[in-house]
Amino acid sequence: MKFAIWNGTAWKKQNLDYSGKSSSLALDSYNKPRISYTNLDGALRIAYWTGTQWKTQTLDQCSNSNFNGSVGENSLVLDSYNNMRISYILHYFYGEETPSFSHSELKLAIWTGSKWSKQVLDSTAPYGEEWITLGSLVLDSKNRPHINYVKSETLKYIKWTGTTWSKTALGFATGYSSLALDSAGNPHICYEGGSTLYFATKHGVDSWDIIELIDPGFIPSLVLGGIYEQPQIAYVDLINGLFRYVWFS
Numbered sequence: 001m002k003f004a005i006w007n008g009t010a011w012k013k014q015n016l017d018y019s020g021k022s023s024s025l026a027l028d029s030y031n032k033p034r035i036s037y038t039n040l041d042g043a044l045r046i047a048y049w050t051g052t053q054w055k056t057q058t059l060d061q062c063s064n065s066n067f068n069g070s071v072g073e074n075s076l077v078l079d080s081y082n083n084m085r086i087s088y089i090l091h092y093f094y095g096e097e098t099p100s101f102s103h104s105e106l107k108l109a110i111w112t113g114s115k116w117s118k119q120v121l122d123s124t125a126p127y128g129e130e131w132i133t134l135g136s137l138v139l140d141s142k143n144r145p146h147i148n149y150v151k152s153e154t155l156k157y158i159k160w161t162g163t164t165w166s167k168t169a170l171g172f173a174t175g176y177s178s179l180a181l182d183s184a185g186n187p188h189i190c191y192e193g194g195s196t197l198y199f200a201t202k203h204g205v206d207s208w209d210i211i212e213l214i215d216p217g218f219i220p221s222l223v224l225g226g227i228y229e230q231p232q233i234a235y236v237d238l239i240n241g242l243f244r245y246v247w248f249s
Helices: none
Strands: 002-006 012-015 021-027 032-037 043-048 054-061 067-080 084-094 101-111 115-125 134-140 144-153 154-160 165-172 177-181 187-193 194-205 206-214 219-225 231-235 242-247
Touching: 002 032, 012 242, 032 067, 032 084, 043 067, 043 084, 043 231, 054 101, 054 115, 067 134, 084 134, 084 144, 101 134, 101 144, 115 144, 115 154, 134 154, 144 177, 144 187, 165 187, 165 194, 165 206, 177 219, 187 219, 187 231, 194 231, 206 242
Parallel strands: 021 067, 134 177
Antiparallel strands: 002 012, 021 032, 032 043, 043 054, 067 084, 084 101, 101 115, 134 144, 144 154, 154 165, 177 187, 187 194, 194 206, 219 231, 231 242
16 A cells, blocks of 8 residues: 655655555645545545554454454545544355355444444344445535435445434446535536436435436546536546546536
8 A cells, every 4th residue: 555645856656555456545734644445354444644654453353253354445535633434344254165145234434532433323134235436425514414225226325314314316327336415515426327427416405416427437536617617527538448527607
């Protein structure tokens, strides 16, 4: 696991851990990097720069004696107090010599300022062989988490209201998805449905608009830009081997 930083004249690279994949990076208000990642043992780990040195820590790994487990995708954000929030997927497998996939859990880890708090937000049934694929974790102006993900070929959106978790199922989806919030806190999600990219926008309490956007399109990354918060999406055209960018004008 390595970290590279541009110091103004050259790239400086540092070794952080003996292994690392599926990483997510955020900078705190002092521009100190925080990184979440998965190591070869399937554990969720973090690395953070204190100002003088790098420190690493294991946050979660499979503790169920009936299964082997491995953390997959993860998404790290910092709240307005520089506290870390990490959403991640824990996949479970069974069998020793040739492990078979069993089920997935969507989890959220929160640094409260003194300790880590972890909870399961959603899961598939054990031995059901249904995956969960993580999209993005975003915090609104009140530091409340919003997460999109795909479960059982359905796009899901979950948010913390301040007292409870609110979940919404939006429609057919097959893989990667990306979430952004506008200044009013409304979610916008770009996601894969087969080889097609779709775009979903929430208006009001329970109203969603969903449009077919691009075909072919895969692995979207969404941001809202400009004074009118126009959607801008980078994606991959796997059919033609191209990296593309689309925006609303």
